[in-house]
Amino acid sequence: MNRKARLALLFFGREGTPLMAWPLYNYDVERHINELINECSTWCVDKCEFIIKKWIKSREDLNEILSRSSEIDGIVIYILTTSINYGLFYDAVRVSGKPTLVLTEPYHSLAWPEIAELVREGYPVVGVSSSSREDRVKGVRVLYTYIMLERKVKVLVVTVPEETSLESLHKHEIYSGDRVYSENYYTRLREFMDLSFVDYTELMNTYLNVGEEDAEEIVDKILKNSYWVKEGIKLEDLIKAAKIYIALKKLLNKYGADALAVNCFTIMLKDLNALPTTPCVAISLLNDDGIPAACEADLSSLLLQVIFKYLAGKPAWISDPVIDFSDGSVTYAHCTAPTKMKGFTEESEPYAIDTHDESGKPAVIRTKMSLGQVITVTQISPDFSKLYLHVNKIADTPIVDLACRTKVKTFVRNVREWLWTYKQPLHRVIVYGDWSYELSMLSKLMKMEILYEPD
Structure with a gap:
């Protein structure tokens, strides 16, 4: 690859x-x-x-x-x-x-x-x-x-047994108004991805064979570089998170995969205790390693992460936009942020260890991104005909107990248009820097139209 x-x-x-x-x-x-x-x-x-x-x-x-x-x-x-x-x-x-x-x-x-x-x-x-x-x-x-x-990126998708094909993903009711894909989307995605699906029980079997010492070494590095750990998070919680990270790397090696997607929310909705902890830390660490990794088995976002790996030499972060009419802001939030946002070989952003918002389970990495940093915000339309594009600056990094842990706040001129004209799917992918020029060229090669989201 x-x-x-x-x-x-x-x-x-x-x-x-x-x-x-x-x-x-x-x-x-x-x-x-x-x-x-x-x-x-x-x-x-x-x-x-x-x-x-x-x-x-x-x-x-x-x-x-x-x-x-x-x-x-x-x-x-x-x-x-x-x-x-x-x-x-x-x-x-x-x-x-x-x-x-x-x-x-x-x-x-x-x-x-x-x-x-x-x-x-x-x-x-x-x-x-x-x-x-x-x-x-x-x-x-x-x-x-x-x-x-x-050349096609080889993608490993860890999922539930009911969703082990591209067309069967995201059938849970929570995605019914969001992940509405067309046949063209499936065809175009397969042009760039070679997909392998595995039942999450294989992840668990691999997890059980991960040694404690290997996990402890990972945890030592995580704790050494973090500036805060939420009260109540135990060492054993972080060891579980590190073992999931190691287990996922073993599966990637087993299947010869270059990128990962975990259908984590569907797995946890099926059985909250199916995984010993959320895979959030593992996804953050994999992205820091230069292995594109997507939560919620979001393959269009994963493709953008792959693109930015090669185009920018940086990891990209999948996020949910939060719209607030009161101050004209759009805040992006999620629990799987990389820390190497400046580049795979650059210094990490500061980060804390927190709990996963929706489940309350430990643990996630809460990355404090750089104020004033220019960011490119993108997504691919559900019919694969358009590349949504927006460029902004990080105005704040709120620490709020509500919603996913890593947050970056931006301001837009017409926040109402953001809500009233919002395009599926929900997720937006964020990378440091203004890559609009390069994406305008790449979209031509990929036969996609650029659609600029409201300023």
Whole structure:
């Protein structure tokens, strides 16, 4: 799953003196190509490798590349002049069928109709026109993310025996007005996910074989870095939570899975004591480890967590929005927040150990997120046609006994519209940073429309 993306970097530009094309009659195309070849290794460090770098001047040049299509995962086309051979340009995309990023610079290209035509035809292609190297890097990162999605993430779903298929999930009455999915949703989700379902009793059998010493080591780390533990939470409670974490990692290894979804609420509604404690701590820790993990078997949110792992290098947090007309706020709350919100290799946010809200069971990690931090808030529509998108800042991190434990408060200009036009499903996925630019590109590759939620 983590193998580098193998890319071909193809250059399109005219030859001749005078050039008879933009950007300039005596523009040195070859010199610019050599500069870009030297630069391209910095566009996607440790994630991509450009195994082909070639100026496409003829049909023979393109055929050589197409003959090696099995070696590459995607194509980056760099247009350096106007008046290129558009037949070759079209075939580089149409014949290869590979996800394609088209790069160019202001005054170097007028290929907008051709790029748009390929998008309309349904090819996975997106274009970037910019004088900024940073925009090239963002574009390549988006292409890399889409390639990783195309490889399909292997997902393990821990669930009740009545819900061991994609179509049978979320049949409990509490989800009847929320998780209303279409056949297109199931089809599109399977494009990006390879799903394996296991009965939660297998989790419990694995749990029983986890050693106390291994769990105690995890608990020591949790307690050492926490700033507060709620009165009444015992060491044995945290050991149970750590054993669930270890058991889930063992199951992930057993099934060769890269991501996890736990149908936790349905399991607990079926039998409150089915699990020794909630899997909230385990889900937080797995996300900190770089293993996307979703509560409530929320697979659309899990897909977004996978996306942000590759796009942002950060974990994403599944949350429930809380709307308050009185102060124009939307507060996001849930009990499974990661602590590594700044990045998998960055310092953890401060956190406390609290109880699970709905059941009162110990324990959950209550993460104190950074005030003033810009966040991107997203979700996928139930028919998989739209990507909901909102960008805001964390104004407060309320500590309130009501509702799920980790909370971040934001303010919006028209809070009533948030309620009156709210789109299913309920959950919203939050990641640090403004990723709206990258998501606008990724949505093109994924054949989704961006729907901006009210400011």
